[in-house]
Amino acid sequence: MADLKYLSGFGSEFSSEDPRCPESLPKDQNSPQQCPYGLYAEQLSGSAFTAPRSENKRTWLYRIRPSVVHKPFTALKNDTVTHNWDEEEPNPNQLHWHPFDLPLGNKKVDFIDGIHTICGAGDPKFKTGIAVHVFLCNSSMDNRAFYNSDGDFLIVPQTGQLLIKTEFGKIEVKLNEIAVIQQGMRFQVKVTSPSRGYILEVFGRHFELPDLGPIGANGLANPRDFLTPVAYYDDVDEVFQIVSKYQGKLFTCEQDHSPFDVVAWHGNYVPYKYDLSKFMVINSVSFDHCDPSIFTVLTCQSDKKGTAIADFVIFPPRWSVQEHTFRPPYYHRNCMSEFMGLILGEYEAKIGGLSPGGATLHSIMTPHGPDANCFEAASNESLKPTRIADKTQAFMFESCLGLALTKWGAKTCEKINPDYHKCWQNLKKQFTGPKKL
Numbered sequence: 001m002a003d004l005k006y007l008s009g010f011g012s013e014f015s016s017e018d019p020r021c022p023e024s025l026p027k028d029q030n031s032p033q034q035c036p037y038g039l040y041a042e043q044l045s046g047s048a049f050t051a052p053r054s055e056n057k058r059t060w061l062y063r064i065r066p067s068v069v070h071k072p073f074t075a076l077k078n079d080t081v082t083h084n085w086d087e088e089e090p091n092p093n094q095l096h097w098h099p100f101d102l103p104l105g106n107k108k109v110d111f112i113d114g115i116h117t118i119c120g121a122g123d124p125k126f127k128t129g130i131a132v133h134v135f136l137c138n139s140s141m142d143n144r145a146f147y148n149s150d151g152d153f154l155i156v157p158q159t160g161q162l163l164i165k166t167e168f169g170k171i172e173v174k175l176n177e178i179a180v181i182q183q184g185m186r187f188q189v190k191v192t193s194p195s196r197g198y199i200l201e202v203f204g205r206h207f208e209l210p211d212l213g214p215i216g217a218n219g220l221a222n223p224r225d226f227l228t229p230v231a232y233y234d235d236v237d238e239v240f241q242i243v244s245k246y247q248g249k250l251f252t253c254e255q256d257h258s259p260f261d262v263v264a265w266h267g268n269y270v271p272y273k274y275d276l277s278k279f280m281v282i283n284s285v286s287f288d289h290c291d292p293s294i295f296t297v298l299t300c301q302s303d304k305k306g307t308a309i310a311d312f313v314i315f316p317p318r319w320s321v322q323e324h325t326f327r328p329p330y331y332h333r334n335c336m337s338e339f340m341g342l343i344l345g346e347y348e349a350k351i352g353g354l355s356p357g358g359a360t361l362h363s364i365m366t367p368h369g370p371d372a373n374c375f376e377a378a379s380n381e382s383l384k385p386t387r388i389a390d391k392t393q394a395f396m397f398e399s400c401l402g403l404a405l406t407k408w409g410a411k412t413c414e415k416i417n418p419d420y421h422k423c424w425q426n427l428k429k430q431f432t433g434p435k436k437l
């Protein structure tokens with residue numbers, strides 16, 4: 001794919017001009033009476049105008065036509081995207097999905113048509129909640145652009161790579177990279193082969209880097225490794241379909257030109273990507289298993305201190321060196337929901353269990369942990385330093401919200417493994433009994 005340029009940094013004030021139009025960014029002001037090159041100025045707000053300065057997000061776009069030049073929206077027929085969390089009865093079981101199928105047959109399915117909601121909670125109307133989707137597509141969006149009025153998308157490709165054209169420029173997202181496209185940003189996804197991946201959507205809030213506390217000023221995902229595209233415009237007068245997800249439903253409208261007509265922009269409200277292999281891993285070098293919060297790449301915080309609407313956590317390749325320790329994840333019950341997926345390789349707690357492109361959900365207070373094979377092996381292994389495979393990347397979307405399954409997630413996808421619970425049934429009683437007096 002193309003050799004693209006990026007701007008490096010997280011939450012920075014960036015500015016970018018398409019090199020074909022030097023000096024296209026107005027100097028010293030945002031709204032000149034006439035913009036350079038006859039462009040229109042348009043502000044895209046990612047926070048309330050009056051949000052504290054540290055959280056205030058907006059970008060000024062200088063474009064060939066303002067976004068308002070489009071025909072009215074009408075409902076787009078779609079039965080795979082939903083924020084209706086009452087489709088199914090609550091289900092507290094441990095859940096395991098086999099890999100979700102890429103589109104079968106010759107039917108062309110693009111990124112928009114390929115989005116399937118698995119579970120979620122909350123309501124975009126109240127600006128709080130999340131949705132977990134998978135995308136399963138085999139063709140590129142042609143003269144079609146999408147924007148999400150409800151929240152931000154954190155996109156995790158698992159099969160295939162994505163070329164995402166945005167109003168801000170182009171982003172290439174390879175395997176083991178993620179992209180975040182925030183609320184309102186128009187984008188188009190091109191694929192070169194059948195593509196599958198996961199989407200974490202958060203309503204009404206944005207992702208931030210986690211605080212580092214005693215870790216210090218560096219580590220985990222470093223700000224410089226977040227990459228934002230440089231300005232690129234198309235001057236194309238052809239019919240385009242703009243699809244918006246608004247209050248959980250899809251709507252479409254037409255316009256007679258490309259929405260990717262931004263010649264220059266400046267601001268701190270931008271799309272970005274991150275290469276997961278750049279994550280600086282922190283872990284125990286003495287004993288015991290650290291909580292997985294040490295692997296948080298990005299967090300979307302709730303109003304409750306230290307409690308995430310959604311954390312994006314990875315389980316990257318690393319050394320395991322703890323002494324006199326059961327090294328895999330501990331058995332636990334969590335007051336948070338844990339949705340996990342696998343990008344590549346195996347997940348250490350379920351070798352042969354979770355497969356790339358599949359998923360698990362361990363809901364609030366649902367007990368879970370290593371399967372019986374993992375327990376047996378890890379309880380008896382010799383504790384020399386071991387490398388947790390070079391080619392592995394599991395991840396978790398962890399949320400303080402109770403997640404509800406959609407009908408597609410529970411039934412229509414036909415991927416739920418009814419035997420999942422069996423992986424724990426061979427955990428034998430090994431209690432040695434009270435001390436004989």
Ligand SMILES: O=C(O)Cc1cc(O)ccc1O
Binds near residue numbers: 328329338349369
């Ligand atoms: O359940 C899981 O596999 C995720 C997880 C991993 C870990 O290392 C500790 C706790 C936890 O929930």
Ligand SMILES: [Fe+2]
Binds near residue numbers: 362
């Ligand atoms: Fe867990």
